[in-house]
Amino acid sequence: MGHVTVYGEPGRFGGWMTPEYEGWSITPSTVRLPGGRLVSAVRCRDKKRSWLPVFASDDQGRSWSQLSEVSPDTGGAGNPAAMIALADGRLCCTYGVRNVPYGIRARLSEDGGSTWDREIILRADGGCWDLGYPRTVHRPDGRVVRAYYFNDHQSSERYIAATIWKP
Numbered sequence: 001m002g003h004v005t006v007y008g009e010p011g012r013f014g015g016w017m018t019p020e021y022e023g024w025s026i027t028p029s030t031v032r033l034p035g036g037r038l039v040s041a042v043r044c045r046d047k048k049r050s051w052l053p054v055f056a057s058d059d060q061g062r063s064w065s066q067l068s069e070v071s072p073d074t075g076g077a078g079n080p081a082a083m084i085a086l087a088d089g090r091l092c093c094t095y096g097v098r099n100v101p102y103g104i105r106a107r108l109s110e111d112g113g114s115t116w117d118r119e120i121i122l123r124a125d126g127g128c129w130d131l132g133y134p135r136t137v138h139r140p141d142g143r144v145v146r147a148y149y150f151n152d153h154q155s156s157e158r159y160i161a162a163t164i165w166k167p
Contacts, residue, residue: 015062017055021070022046027080028055031091036060039113040092041081041093050078052095054113067113075099075129082134087142092167094122094146096132104131104148108167122146122163142166 023046026120030040052070103124135144
């Protein structure tokens with residue numbers, strides 16, 4: 001029923017990023033690679049699953065094709081990704097997982113998002129599914145800071161947390 005729309009110049013339609021799903025696709029996280037290619041991880045959900053496909057555009061966002069999936073199942077209603085380019089050229093994508101064990105994950109790509117290394121578990125101690133919505137930055141010392149909201153227990157209040165790690 002929904003797919004991500006890309007706008008070029010203010011108010012001008014650019015193109016469709018995702019196909020139309022029996023569900024939705026929202027909250028893209030996009031990186032521009034040195035050659036100009038746009039690579040985007042998108043939060044998608046249909047009747048069967050929630051996942052994070054990765055799309056690419058070589059024409060400034062007018063047309064897109066699917067490259068891969070960062071995560072085939074983020075659980076529940078899904079969770080958006082935060083993707084950044086590291087100084088060494090790899091892509092780093094972080095996201096929340098709303099399946100047991102609830103937590104925060106990351107994956108790295110050495111080929112512009114076509115393939116992804118094994119999942120890195122940054123946290124697996126969530127008290128329930130209510131977590132995620134990341135923001136990620138790359139520090140000058142090579143470490144990555146990933147901020148998100150988190151929930152330790154099903155009945156507790158959420159809070160803002162961060163994980164600092166070195167890919």
